[in-house]
Amino acid sequence: MSDPVALTDPHSAGDAELAFEGALRPKTLDEFVGQRRVRGQLQLLLRAAELQDRTPDHILLAGPPGLGKTTLAMIVAYEGGRPLRMSSGPAIQHAGDLAAILSSLVSGEVLFIDEIHRMARSAEEMLYLAMEDFRIDIMVGKGAGATSVPLELAPFTLVGATTRAGLLPNPLRDRFGFTAHLEFYDEAELELVLARAARLLGLDIDGEAVAEIAGRCRGTPRIANRLLRRVRDYALVHGARPDVTSVKAALELYDVDPLGLDRLDRAVMTTMLERFGGGPVGLSTLAVSVGEEAETIEAVVEPFLVRIGLITRTPRGRVATPAAWRHFGLAGPGAEPSAGGAVPLVDDL
DSSP: OOOHHHHHOHHHHHHHHHHHHHHHSOSSTTTOOSOHHHHHHHHHHHHHHHHTTSOOOOEEEESSTTSSHHHHHHHHHHHTTOOEEEEEGGGOOSHHHHHHHHHTOOTTOEEEEETGGGSOHHHHHHHHHHHHHSEEEEEESSGGGOEEEEEEOOOOEEEEEESOGGGSOHHHHTTOSEEEEOOOOOHHHHHHHHHHHHHHHTOOOOHHHHHHHHTTSTTOHHHHHHHHHHHHHHHHHHTOOOSHHHHHHHHHHTTOOTTOOOHHHHHHHHIIIIISTTOOBOHHHHHHHHTSOHHHIIIIIHHHHHHTTSEEEETTEEEEOHHHHHHTTOOOOSSOOOTTSOOOOGGGO
């Protein structure tokens, strides 16, 4: 049942896993599952650029992590037969960093900048001119003798990805010819993602088991693929067929409940329900209570809990919904707490 090469040759096992990771990423829009509207819009944009023999417009991909922004950037380059250069906002902390990247681009190249909202402000301002006129101004010398030297750039397509589009300055956002907002996947789409990944893994898994995993993926293909591999590992170690029973056992072992809540999600919810009576409770108070950073709670945990209706955000703090009380089997109010509760400090919201 086990593969002796995988057991005796760790390099072969690592190469196989890397090959699997690469194979999971679709190479064309036709292979890409979900995001039907965005796929149609991108297809039109790329086809129009091809017919006019020009570089496609700059593209901004906005949405939560794990929905396929990096994959779509790779597809834009692949479908146009263009080279791809990849970087990230946190790596571009000076205008000189961006100038070095832009000046080395070849004509028609696709530049992908992940988390573009985290670029340094000086680099953002340089990008305005580069995106609009394919030119940057480089300062030579210092003080009163400094002069600005224009540098012409090869035409390129910038694909920016962000999880927080609201943090992008308006002048930068307006220079993108097309902005795509990626949505969470429904369970039917996730089942297609999982079925494709299972084929690549050579995993014989039935439809009921796939549906069980899809229901716990938080609407995110990246999480779906990760959970599928944990199910594969469980079936391999226990010599079990990956049916719905082993799927439930594997995901219970990895602290993923039927709603997709993980350990941190449950810690946040049980703290709200048991220690604060369902709220209102401020963000910083909640973060200290569970031993996590407030930014992690706000950016990673809270969006999912709000989306599935377990908490609501109010001007006075976070409040657990009746569905949260029911899910955790706790006796609680049948409706959200009234406005008569204690009001948290303003800076605690």
